[in-house]
Amino acid sequence: MGYVGAVGGALIGAGLLLLSTFNPTAYSAVRGFFAEVTTPVASAFAWMRGGVAGAPGWIASHGNVRAENERLKKQLADNETLVARARTLNQENRRLRGLLQLRDVTTDAVVIARLVASSASSTRRYATLNAGNWQGVKPGQPVREPAGLIGQVIETSPNTARVLLIVDPESIVPVRRTRDGLPAIASGRGDGLMDIRSASVATMIFQPGDTFVTSGTGGIFSPNVPVARVIRTARDIAVAEPSANPDALDFALVQQSFLPEPVPSPTPAAAKAKPKAGQ
The missing domain is CATH 1.20.5 (Single alpha-helices involved in coiled-coils or other helix-helix interfaces)
Known part of the structure; x- marks a missing residue:
């Protein structure tokens, strides 16, 4: 080959x-x-x-x-x-x-404090502020932010305060409807929403989008602070979402109560001990 x-x-x-x-x-x-x-x-x-x-x-x-x-x-x-x-x-x-x-x-501001804790996973809704007695915080004072009401101080210590949020089932806030001024009661549901009920004997017809602000009744919350907006209705009760969401807040403003605390009247013993003029 x-x-x-x-x-x-x-x-x-x-x-x-x-x-x-x-x-x-x-x-x-x-x-x-x-x-x-x-x-x-x-x-x-x-x-x-x-x-x-x-x-x-x-x-x-x-x-x-x-x-x-x-x-x-x-x-x-x-x-x-x-x-x-x-x-x-x-x-x-x-x-x-x-x-x-x-x-x-505002003329009734007490202190701006940070919300350091919130019970978002429980039906009881509380928050903790890093300000207390030493900063002028007292039980009963309202807590809010620019968007609306957050809650009310219920306990204080030297540098902390416990706040009952408006979405807690034990929270009750007197409110009024902004478009006609009709009074109502806003209470928490424990799930981040609120129930709005009529405060008068007349039946109130709620509509989605109705907004409610504090009425000043009770002397705790100053009037015209945004509280909630109706998202759905059920007969004479409306379900509303709060104007301010406490779960998304970092700071809050503590205010004085709307009506000042009454001055305690002197006791009979103190009146007797008070010296007379010229003595």
Whole structure:
């Protein structure tokens, strides 16, 4: 087979040599035919050779792209954390500025304190303020923010105060409807919402969107503080959402009670002990 191949190759070479010498035109046609046959094969081998030669570079490039992708993902996650923190600080600053403005325009402000705890997972709804007796906080004082009423102080200690939130079932707030002034009673449900009931013998027809503010009745809550907005009705009871959501608050303003505490009358013993004029 080797001799046959060598002899065949020699004969083909000699024929092509004679053809190129005596008939260049025919030789060009033959050469073009072989070029058409061998060019695709040569192109395929060239592509394979380039792919094999570029494999190390492609692998390195893939590793670099993967590392860059991981770096960009980490940077994106860090940026999202910074954006979320910035939004939280912005909301906190906006609420604090609102409380400062409210304190400046009201004459009964006691102190602005931080809500450090809230019983959001219980049907009893309380909150804790980081201000107490030493800051002038007393039981019975209302607690609010610019958006509306939050609750009422029920217990105090030197530097803390316990607040009964308006969404607690034990909370009762005298209110009035803003569009016509009809009196009503707002009480907590324990689930973050409130029930609104008519405070008069006449049946009150509630409508979704009705807003209620404090009426001042009872002498605890000053009038015209937003309390709740009706979201649905059921006969003579309306379900409302509070104007201020205690679960989303950071700071709150403690106010004096609407009516001052009565001055205690002197006891008979104190009256007898008081010296007379001229003595």
